[in-house]
Amino acid sequence: MKKTRKLIISVGSMNALSSILAIVAGLVAGFIILLVSNASQALGGFKTILTGGFSDMFNLGQVLYYATPIIMTGLSVGFAGKTGLFNIGASGQFTCGMYASILVAIKCSFLPNPLQCLAALLAGVLAGAIWGFIPGILKALRNVHEVIACIMMNYIGMYLVNHLIKVTGIYDQLKNMTMRVPTGANLPSLGLNSLFSTATEQGSVRPSSVGSGILIAIIACILMYIILEKTKFGYELKSCGFNREAARYAGINENRGVILSMVIAGALSGLGGALLALAGAGRGIAVVEVLAGEGFQGIPVALLGLYNPIGILFSGILVAYLTQSGFLLQRLNFAPEIIEIIVSIIIYFSALALLLKGVIKVFFQEKDGTGDANKEDGDGGDG
């Protein structure tokens, strides 16, 4: 019993448990909102939220498709966050990356197939990196607050891309958005879309939109984890985040750290834009004066994942799962915004980790009866 308790109160499982408690709290709040808005449908609606994403292979595929870009922007926010920077500019970096990859995909049709896709991906990464570099260098050399620089870059990117779409001749006037990316430039689906598909009642097969993009996102998560946790470079970046003065004292070039961190964060968001543009689902950039939502969704994803690349992978899938359930919820005449309310409440409760950890401690101590686990541990340490 003492062993289990120790295990539960250890730091890692404590974080995981408090995240789970936060998710439960968000879902309970969601259920209450469903009850208030339409009591008779509430139970069915709640069941849809819980199981909608898993209800069949098609829905599961859509979950992975929606998860791909927000994992990337979440990774972007999380990576910068590890260096103590709040990258609120993922939206602009995402848009620029998406534009660059669409442009290259359409204009470079002379390239052979795999190269065309690769060039488009690289263009997205590069454009995102440039959009991250500017706030980074402004922060490092001119002490401009990265939040304000990123906000400005979001708007500059959005207006610039809207302008460039028309100037560079990839504008589809009828749909008021970018032209479709040629099929040859799309990411290979590797059969994932037909794996995640569902037979319809008419007998045909309805494939989902998932492709190799999700695999690239997973690889990116693992790569970022290795960089942050297993390399000297990652250690330097993190130490800048923990304590900038101490890092400088230890001989770490903090300016270089800030710039590189923002460049990598921008590249990750840009890759997210490229993955969405090349997913083959026909998503383009609509020429409207609205900032890309995927960039802002990256913030809650990163926060829920505790800025940890592996955590971000799972929180991205969770948010996408709830989003897909939200689409299905419309069948029961509930507004899909309920999902955003639930996610926001989950995020809020994850901020209350202190409270949740207190609850966990109290719960597991009282069960034991004696109720003083910390003291016992402390005594052991002294002896």
Add this chain to the structure above:
Amino acid sequence: MDYNTLVFLVQQMMFFSIPLLIVALGGMFSERSGVVNIALEGIMIMGAFTGVLFIYLVQNAGGDSLSGQLLLIVALIIAAVFGAIIALPHGYASIHMKANQVISGTAINMFAPAFAVYVARMIRSVQQIPFNNIFWIEKIPGLGDIPIIGEFLFQKTFITTYLGFLILAVAWIVLYKTPFGLRLRSCGEHPQAADSVGINVYKMRYIGVLISGALGGIGGVVFVIPTATTFDATVAGYGFLALAVLIFGQWKPGRVLLAAFFFGLMKTISVTYTSISFLNSLPIASAIYKMIPYIATLIVLAFTSRNSMAPKASGVPYDKGSR
């Protein structure tokens, strides 16, 4: 540029600058007390939503007990109250729970628009809330006839413009000329020192967050009223821009005003350049004009940010035990 164009520019500029000014001043109270308030966007949306919803409900009920400017004033009060209410959880997380202040702020930014759409759909089955915009003032009797000043400030306007200046004056006096302001600022600079002389840091920070919520809520209505006739669960990123104005203004009321005017003027030029013959004749694409406010802000910041005046303890939870 002729005189009439200048008058037109100043009048238009107010519509962009005043909401930024009010919300940034709100953010200032929060940050000067030591709590970073990234939730301004969500708070603005909440304020705009409740205020506009109130106007819609009153106008639809058809009663004439509440009309004209009085209706707007009541809507502003309601927006302030709901802005403060939605800011309260942010205060609780940041102050009592010592949470990462970005997280609870993000949660509110996400919650507010979703909540506004959800409730609007429950009431009207669409997410837009229309209102009859009867609050425009062609000319204020008396004041509007003063030469020059009257034209610039008292014609073609909304009462919200004067509310903005009033809030600025009050904010300056409260922050710098009252014991309360001194205490609030001390909590943002060095809470341990403040606590050691008997100031209740928690209470001060709660007050800071609540003021920012109230002003943020007011700012939401002030943004929507002059520029639209429906509310569509968005304030077009003005909460984030207000945050930028606050940083640009170095957390000081006077400089926040200048920053709000600077940004407002740039924004005005970017949307009205077609009616300014000199600018319209230049061979510059409209997209470039739209980018001007943001590029100009970045450039100005690059030359003025060397010595940041950010409150030292802003964003750092206060832990009594770590004194």
